[in-house]
C-alpha cells in the first residue's frame with residue numbers, strides 16, 4: 436500500500452529490496468519513519484515509529500486516535516475553491532500560526548497535496564514555506580489513510596531524535612533507518628525536513644549506533660546514497676549496492692546517476 440503523504444526520499448519504489456533484506460523479529464523500530472512506506476508494507480507484531488518532524492507525528496497520532504473523523508475533516512479541504520494560490524497561501528499562514536494540533540494536522544495533509552512537487556520545507560524559524568503546486572485536481576488519499584489507521588493499532592508514534600529512539604532497542608527488535616541522504620557533492624543542498632538539518636556528525640553517530648546494536652545481536656538496516664562516506668562508515672555491515680531512479684533531486688545533473696546502498700549491521704552470518 437502506498438503512503439498517504441508524499442514525502443521526499445520516500446522508499447515505496449524500493450520496498451521489495453528493503454523487505455528482502457529486513458530480518459524477522461518481533462518489533463520493527465523506524466527512527467526516520469517519514470511517510471511510513473516501510474511500516475505499511477512489512478509484517479511485525481509491533482512498531483515503534485519516530486521522526487523529528489513534529490507536524491508529521493501529530494498527523495499520525497491524530498489519525499490513529501480519531502480515524503474516520505479525521506479523514507472526513509481532511510477531505511473537506513479538498514475542494515475546487517481551496518485549489519487556488521490565494522487560498523493555499525491563506526491556509527499555509529493559518530497552518531504556521533495555529534497551535535491547535537487537530538487543525539494543524541488537517542492543514543498539513545492539505546498542504547502536502549496542494550504544495551509544490553511533494554516538497555516538505557521549513558524556513559529557519561520553523562515556518563512551513565513550500566509554494567503552491569498548481570495541480571489540476573489534487574488526489575485525496577482516503578483509502579491510504581484508512582489502511583494506515585488500521586495498521587497503526589499496533590504502532591507507537593514518538594517525535595524523538597534517532598539517537599534516543601535507537602537507545603530503546605532491545606533483543607527481538609529490528610531497526611530500519613532511512614536518514615536524510617548523505618549529500619552527493621559539497622554543493623548539493625539537501626531537503627530540510629525540519630529546522631536544523633542533518634550533518635556529517637549525525638551520519639557518523641547513526642553508523643556507530645548501528646554497529647553497536649549489531650554487536651548486541653539487534654539487526655539494523657540503513658539505506659543511503661553510496662558515497663565515500665558510506666563506504667567507510669558501513670564497512671562493518673553487509674552492504675548491497677544498486678541503481679535507483681531519482682525523482683526529487685536538487686541537482687538535475689545527478690538525476691539517474693546515484694547508487695543506493697542498503698547496509699545491514701548485525702546480520703547472522705550465512
Ligand SMILES: C[S@@+](CC[C@H](N)C(=O)[O-])C[C@H]1O[C@@H](n2cnc3c(N)ncnc32)[C@H](O)[C@@H]1O
Pocket residue numbers: 442443444445446447466467468469470471472473485486487488595596597598613614615616628629632633637
Ligand atoms: C529519507 S526520509 C525517510 C523516508 C521514509 N523512509 C519514507 O519511506 O517515507 C528521512 C526522515 O528523517 C527525519 N529526520 C531528520 N533528522 C532526524 C533526526 N535527527 N532524528 C530523527 N528523524 C530525523 C526527517 O524528518 C525525514 O522524515
